[in-house]
Amino acid sequence: MELTKSFVIDNAGNIQSVILDYEQFKKVEEILLDYGITKAMDDTVNDIEISSEDAVKVFTNFEKNSW
Numbered sequence: 001m002e003l004t005k006s007f008v009i010d011n012a013g014n015i016q017s018v019i020l021d022y023e024q025f026k027k028v029e030e031i032l033l034d035y036g037i038t039k040a041m042d043d044t045v046n047d048i049e050i051s052s053e054d055a056v057k058v059f060t061n062f063e064k065n066s067w
Contacts, residue, residue: 001027 003024008017020028050058 003028 001024004021005024006019007015008019010016
């Protein structure tokens with residue numbers, strides 16, 4: 001994907017911001033969100049699964065002990 005971009009620079013010539021076309025921005029955002037979702041799913045692949053009833057018990061117990 002070719003990005004058309006413009007730069008906002010300060011008085012010293014340092015890049016402060018990047019301006020993307022809105023459609024390009026949406027595509028980049030979609031790619032980043034997909035990556036984040038995939039990473040989150042990968043991070044939980046070895047997690048232990050519990051029933052919803054057990055989850056409610058854990059949450060209820062946590063609520064009682066956190067006050």
